Amino acid sequence: MQLRAIIVDDEPLALSILRSKLIKNGQVDIIAACKNGREATEAALEMAPDVMFMDIQMPGIDGLSVVKRLQNDAVPLIIFTTAFDQYAIDAFDLYAVDYILKPIDQERIDRSIARAKERLSDQSHSSNKSGIVGAIGEIRKHHGREDAVPDTIWGSQVAQRKIVIKERDEIVLLEQADISWMDAAGDYVCIHANNETYIKRSTLKELLSQLDPEHFKRVHRSTVVNLKYVEKVIPHTKGEYFLVLHADQKLKVSRNYRDVIKRFLEQGA
The missing domain is CATH 3.40.50.2300 (Response regulator)
Incomplete structure (x- = not known):
């Protein structure tokens, strides 16, 4: 092989x-x-x-x-x-x-x-x-590594909830508005925000329940994206899509979640 x-x-x-x-x-x-x-x-x-x-x-x-x-x-x-x-x-x-x-x-x-x-x-x-x-x-x-604590505020009561991340001997309070996307990695979730990646021990389902459902959508069984950060939608084979976020980050949307992007495009039209 x-x-x-x-x-x-x-x-x-x-x-x-x-x-x-x-x-x-x-x-x-x-x-x-x-x-x-x-x-x-x-x-x-x-x-x-x-x-x-x-x-x-x-x-x-x-x-x-x-x-x-x-x-x-x-x-x-x-x-x-x-x-x-x-x-x-x-x-x-x-x-x-x-x-x-x-x-x-x-x-x-x-x-x-x-x-x-x-x-x-x-x-x-x-x-x-x-x-x-x-x-x-x-x-x-x-x-050791110093991570900045964001200080912006946005939206509804749900959206104002901060995501708590334990980093060694400190606790980072991360604003939802700064989160561009997240993906599951075993018993952890990688949260991508402010050009950094924060690691939180949680399931994706648990974390998604804490986020504003208007902006955060599942696009893959292991991936959630903040639609605010989507800059381009590129059709792919077999009904899949690629989402292009800031800094040229590209995420694949699986067929099972393509309707999420279709609705997103219809609302923006």
Whole structure:
């Protein structure tokens, strides 16, 4: 079985080295080479690869952010190529997310490919995103990270309810108006707001019940979007749609939820 792979690195030399070692292995078809997180996000959504070999530390949208930006069902197996510190590596290993330390070694590439093929064959990668989200949470606890608390207010009584997110030793009160979309990742929900991704332990159904139903709509079994942030609607095959949000974020609308978008378009006409 050949693995369909996307490779991602902001350094051309590193990308070239990675490509050559994957070609040498002979079990990988490289379907796209991306130089930043934005390209990687778009390629993963459009091409549905089996695996992504991706640098963690990139300017702008880094490797961790790519995973968080993708809808749950669109996340392939992730193999990080990284010079990250040992604690982060331990966290990824704990959550069964593969990694290759730079400088890239052929033997480690070969082992990672074998491991990826094994996971694909037994479908054990189905909770891949939730494992990575858990690892990200562990890294945050160790390194610390300051998240701004939004202070805008909007709409009805329901809409004025803030979403409470526990971040290490502090609590973030997130305004609903700042949330552009959310997706489920196992026992967690990734909440995308203010160009950040906040992680809340909750089901998507529970969280949706706290939000303003006029603006927040389910467009996929694992995805909810704030219609205020939809800038374009692109028809896709078999009755599906793509929604383009700010910053070129693209979300797929499944056939089961296409009527939501049809009503949205009719109301805006």
